[in-house]
Amino acid sequence: MALTCSDIFKFFFAVILPPLGVMFEKGCGCDFVINICLTCLGYIPGIIHAFYIILKY
Template sequence: MNYSVVDILKIILCFILPPLAVFLDRGCDCTFFLNVILTILCIIPGVIHALIVICS
């Protein structure tokens, strides 16, 4: 799979601010709100969810 520079920056952003990475990829939908909830509960599930969203 070929990734552009923007995709690589979003993957890096997944580790820093997962909800922002999901927002930049999908916009303001239920995926974004789910990631916010997962990030509030614990950062690790938010990061994993953001990586799944960005890489799919």
């Protein structure tokens, strides 16, 4: 799996605000809602989930 230039910006936004990185990758769907919930429960789980989504797709 190759990383593109846009992935660098997605990772940056995922560290600053994890749901934003997921929204740029997948849009406003189920993964976005899950990431909002994880970010509310804890900032680190939100970042981990955002990185997972960005690397998976």
